[in-house]
Amino acid sequence: MHIDEQKIDVKLSYYYIGHFSRYIKEGARRVLSSTYDNDIETVSFINPDESLVTVILNRRDEDKKAVVSTGDGYVEVEIPAHSIQTLVM
Known part of the structure; x- marks a missing residue:
């Protein structure tokens, strides 16, 4: 943030x-989250509403x-290069 210039510079974070x-x-x-692909990072949570x-984070140059x-099945998703996606199930 640049207060003197009255400009907000938003970072990727x-x-x-x-x-x-x-x-x-x-x-x-x-909760436990794991991946068989070292190019993808994951973390999972259970909300109070269950x-x-x-x-899911993909830092690579390719999709x-x-x-x-889950205990009820699975979902397959494509994660674009250099992106982060959130799944809510």
């Missing part, structure tokens, strides 16, 4: 933090496929 603060609710519990939130499994 602002958007990343938004994925966590928007979907992961107060009182959520972190919804499962998984945040990646990710499969999120």
